[in-house]
Amino acid sequence: MPREKRLYYNWPGKQTVENFKPGTLDRLGLGYEQMKEHNPRLIFASISGYGTTGPYAKRGGYDPIAGAEAGLLHVTGEHHGPPVRPGLGLVDMATGLYAHGAILAALHACGQHGIGQRIDASLFETQISLLTNVGMSWLNLGIEAERWGCQHPSIVPYDAFKTKDLYLVCGATNDAQFLKLCKLVDLESLAKDLRFSTNPKRVENRDLLGPILNSVFKTKTTAEWIDEFEGTGIPFAPINNIERTFSHPQAHARDMITEMPLNAAKSGHVRLIGPAVKFSGTKATIRTVPPRLGQHTDEILAELGIGKEQVDKLREENIV
Structure with a gap:
């Protein structure tokens, strides 16, 4: 067996994850430089608000603060409306996922070279990386991002439409789908209207097209529209609350709800959210409560x- 493989499968190191303000563990004698003297294979993951270097390194980090300072809140909310914080701690969770991948990469590197390293992740840098297309548009074209609510900045129509009872998200990602959509809602004349015949024209005239479609979607319930859309190839989905999300047949088919015994609970068990990624050879399970x-x-x-x-x-x- 090659040396790097032998190291990988017999890795005797340790992993540490900490989210103190930079410098705190150093003062306690538990920082990376001190700890690696005891174990050179140590993988030491630090998660902070702004990273361990730079003028903002000493600031505390919180999900909405990073979301505000690194652009997320600027692009979240209704068009021409105030900024809105997402309903979940997206920056916190995304940073954890980045750190997870980085730890695995560091373990692999340790298996090849026999030494560990420090991983330096921050909420601020995570959120900047999540800007993706709007960030690249600014960096290369100088185009400032806007808030669009449930609409899409460059595809029209693509929105959450109010139905008779709830909401339905649907869209037409190309002109052929728009023609299908117009036939489905019995407005075929829209596809021939020069204001809406191509996607660039629909983007230009979104404020005219939106009210027309909204008035049609209000005539039926979400369930009725789902029956209409099924099998058409047009992207669509209802906006489910949490109850409907966890009762969704796909969630059950994909083992996204699991139950484990827990003596501390009155019911004697606890229900947990299942693993999001499935493996063909090693079934992902939750092993501990x-x-x-x-x-x-x-x-x-x-x-x-x-x-x-x-x-x-x-x-x-x-x-x-």
Whole structure:
């Protein structure tokens, strides 16, 4: 077996993930430079608001703050309306996903070269990377991004339309789909209208087209429109609340809800969200339930070399 493979499968290192303000662990004697002296294979992942260097390194980091300062809130909200924070901590979660991939990459590198490294991830840089197309449009063309609500900046129609009872998201990503959509909503004349016959013209006249389509979608329920759209090839979906999301047949078919025993729960079990990615050879499962408060305190303190008598004393003093 080649040396790099042997190192990879017998990797005796440790992984650490921390999200203190930069410099905090260094002051405690637990920073990367200090810890790698004890274990050169250490993978040390730091997650902060702005990274470990630069003029903003000492600032604390929070999801909506990074979203504001790195452009997300600028592009989120109704057209000509105020900025809106997304309903989920997208920057927090995306940073965690980036760090996850980086840790795996660092483990692979350690397997090849036998040494670990520090991973430096930040909410600010994550959000900048998520700007993708609007960021590239600014960098290369000087085009400032706008808020579009549920609309698409360059494809029309593509919106959340109010139905008789709920909402339906649908769109026409090309002229052929627009013709199909016009036939489906019994407005074939729109496809022949020079103001709407091509996507560039529809983008130009979106404020004229939108009210026409809105008036039609209000005539039927979302369920009725779903029956109309099914099998047409036009992209569509209802806007589901959380209850309908977790009762969705696709969510059940793809094992996105799992149940595990949990004595601490009144029901004796806890329902969890399943893994988002499936593997053909190694089935992804949730093997442990969420830990209770302080459940692993003894194990962690033991790893730090703190004996049982000292742990008992820390408990008596309500320190742990």
